[in-house]
Amino acid sequence: GDAWEVVDDHHLEASYEFEDFAAALAFTNDVGELAEEEWHHPDIHLSWGEVGVEMWSHDIDGLHESDFVMAARMDQSYAEYGDD
């Protein structure tokens, strides 16, 4: 889940794996909390055992330092989920 990709020089994408739906939902809430803190809101795709994230800076329609800061914070948060 720590492999972010830059897509079309425009947005960041990553996918995080979990052991079940509940863990994926919990992580979605972590990401939501970060999003509100940083006031930077990714698109989140929650499904069984997986959270996909897509993120860019809408005001510049591309990537900004804040996207990479958020990406790093999500990875940090994901690390707390152990070996999933």
Add this chain to the structure above:
Amino acid sequence: GDAWEVVDDHHLEASYEFEDFAAALAFTNDVGELAEEEWHHPDIHLSWGEVGVEMWSHDIDGLHESDFVMAARMDQSYAEYGDD
């Protein structure tokens, strides 16, 4: 948000609108709680002010009564969000 569509005779899709990210995240948690209760887990797409839901019964790779039950329960839950 109460307009479910049957897509390809295979799954149900709906999109619910909210006034901001926090409300959309709260509804995502409502849907997650229903999903755990009914043990039927949709795909959820959370973005600013919007929650998209895609749902089908994986065991029959199509639609079952349980999908429509979940759909109705989501609509009911959404109704609590007022006029958003």
